[in-house]
Amino acid sequence: MITTYIVDEFEPSARQVKITFVNEEGLVHERQINIPHLDDGSIDEEYFQEIIEGQLRGVENKIKIDVIRFTDPNENVGIAST
Numbered sequence: 001m002i003t004t005y006i007v008d009e010f011e012p013s014a015r016q017v018k019i020t021f022v023n024e025e026g027l028v029h030e031r032q033i034n035i036p037h038l039d040d041g042s043i044d045e046e047y048f049q050e051i052i053e054g055q056l057r058g059v060e061n062k063i064k065i066d067v068i069r070f071t072d073p074n075e076n077v078g079i080a081s082t
Helices: 045-064
Strands: 002-007 016-023 028-034
Touching: 002 045, 016 045, 028 045
Parallel strands: none
Antiparallel strands: 002 016, 016 028
């Protein structure tokens, strides 16, 4: 189960932002989501919240059917240097 989610800070002109979902074990799952804008260039806050809520429901559903992976946020991932 998701205990919280964190939306990274972003500029009003940004088109995407990272959202991090945290489960009860402290493991994380990250996604990039689109930021909706109105015709005047401002963020469509209402629709943005709908997108976040939809992503949250989607992640929770994928947890139920075990098709999503959460990782340790302190785990070193990437290319190792020697």
